[in-house]
Amino acid sequence: MSNDIIFYDATKLAELIRKRELSPVEVMQAHLDRIAAVDPKLNAIVAVADGALAAARAAEAALMSGAELGPLHGVPFTAKDSIDTAGVLTQRGSPIFRGRIPDADATSVARLRNAGAILLAKTNLPEFSYSTETDNLLSGRSNNPWNLDRTPGGSSGGESAAIAAGLSPFGLGSDLAISIRGPAAQTGIIGLKATHGRIPMTGVWSRAPRRYWHVGPMARSVRDIALAYSLLAGPDGADGYSTSPLSFDAGVGAAPDRPLRVGWLVEPGFGPIDPEVAATVQAAAEALHGAGVIVEPVRIPALERDNSLEVFKRVHVMEMKPAFREATAGHEDQMFRISRDMLATPDTPMADFLDAEQATDRLRDGFAEYFQRYDALLCPVLPIPAHAHGLSEIVINGQSVSALQVMAATVPFNVTGLPALSIRFGTSRDGLPIGVQLVSKWFAESTILHLAALLEAASPVRDLRPNI
Incomplete structure (x- = not known):
């Protein structure tokens, strides 16, 4: 039974708890046992929350007393260690913040707790969430549960590995350029980066550059992502980018009154793509067509004109450096190599910075034009499946x-703030997950959640449990 518990999704766990077929204590203990058994191989967990079992006992008492229950009552969750958790270590992947315990929850954590969820643990990340791999001087490297010699990605790599391996049913990651969707694809789970500002970043560090950072849910089912999103989104009165009420949705939702129109794209615009990844995107396009969606191959001129990765590099280094200098002042000997390299990167000349700002506007305009004709874009998440640890170069096609x-x-x-979701739809010849990415226009999360549910139902992947 415990092996079933650790791979039930959060929605099912909540249902079984409400029906008193499972107790919150039983669910919590199953996940704590799984962490003890498996995490020594993964190194995904950096701190188990003090009082997790006590909170589960309190949830069980509330259940037995007939108290009003939240939608996630008694369900454990995890959070990336850049996200503040009151009374629980939040060390940001750095010896500089060793022993740091926040006084208050991040808005995202508070909203999950208010829904009845119980914080189980904090998960590993690169120092300051600043890398595509999860490694740091404080807690070391995390491994991919599908192949321990491969990365689970970054910067939410500990979170993705924990959820994929059954250490946690769902949780919170953050995303600057890849950090929810990439790790989700590398470990075979689902991750949502909603429209920029849709979910408040209050209590998540680092915030620079604020215009690119997102916080969002990661889980093993689309319905868990949809439920968590419904609880997390909406302004909190503290994050100035978070202004749109959850009730506003620009999408067609789960019951559109017309066929959805989706464009699919592999190349050009994203650089080289591995043939297995390309084939998986095409297979997902065919699956959507089979589900009644109008699907067409597309090109997006704005992606071909301006290289989004170069735009990002020219802007974000200039905006992150002050925050990193302030955080590391007097502790330079405790910095991980990634942070040292970033601070050593030459400043972007002002003319190039301004050109990157203009390129950002051109990209936004290009996507605005695209979404006049299409409801969503289907494309790769990553150009290759999870790669080996510690590479400075990779080979693509x-x-x-x-x-x-x-x-x-x-x-x-991230550069444009569009909502995007990663979902597994294939497996490489080496047995590694391959994901696809769904993108919709701003504030149209219901569209990509609906399309993700169609792909989930049609997925050729049946083995969702890594053998670890």
Whole structure:
């Protein structure tokens, strides 16, 4: 039974708890046992929450007393260690913040707790959430549960590994350029980066550059992502980018009154793509067509004109450096190599910075034009499946490129603030998950959630449990 518990999704766990077929204590203990058994191989968990079992006992008492229950009553969740959790270690992947315990929850954590969910643990990340791999001087490297020699991605790599391996049913990650969707694809789970500002970033660090950062849910089912999103979204009165009420939705939702129109794209615009990834995107396009969606191959001129990854590089380094300098001042000997390299990167000349700002506007305009004709875009999440640890270069379709190229198909939607979702739809010849990415126009999360549910139902993947 415990093996079933750890792979039930959060929605089912909540249902079984409400029916008193499972107790919150039983659910919590099953996940704590799983962490003890498996995490020594993964190194996904950096701190188990003090009082997790006590909170489960309190949830069980509330259940037995007939108290009003939230939609996630008694269900454990995890959170990336850049997200503040009151009374629980939040060390940001750095010895500089060793022992740091916040006084207050991040808005996202508070909203899940208010829905009855119980914080189980904090998950590993690269120092300051600033890498496509999860490694740091404080807690070390996380591994992919599908192959321990491969990365689970970054920067929410500990979170993705924990959920994929059954250490947690669902949780919270953050996303600057790739950091929810990439790890989700590398470990075979689902991750949502909603429209920029849709979910408040209050209590999540670092915030610079604020215009690119997102916080969002990661889980093993689309219905869990949809439920968590419904609880997390909406302004909190503290994040100035979070202004749109949840009730506003620009999408067609789960019951459109017309066929959805989806464009699918592999190349050009994202750089080289592995043939297995390309084939998986095409298979997803065919599955959507089979579900009654109008699906067409497309090109997006704005993606071909301006390289989103180069735009991102020219802007974000200039905006992140002050925050990193402030955080590390006097502790330079405790910095991980990624942070040192970033601070050593030459400043972007002002003319190039302004050109990147203009390129951002051109990209936004190009997508605005695209979404006049299509409801969504289907494209790769990553150019390759999960790669080996510690690479500075990767080979894609016979071409050697910088390892940063893994962000090429995700960063356009941080630069523009568009909502994007990663969902598994294939498996590589090496047995690694392959994901596809769904993108909709701003504030149209219901559209990609609906399309993701169609892909989930049609998925050829049946083995969703890594053998670890």
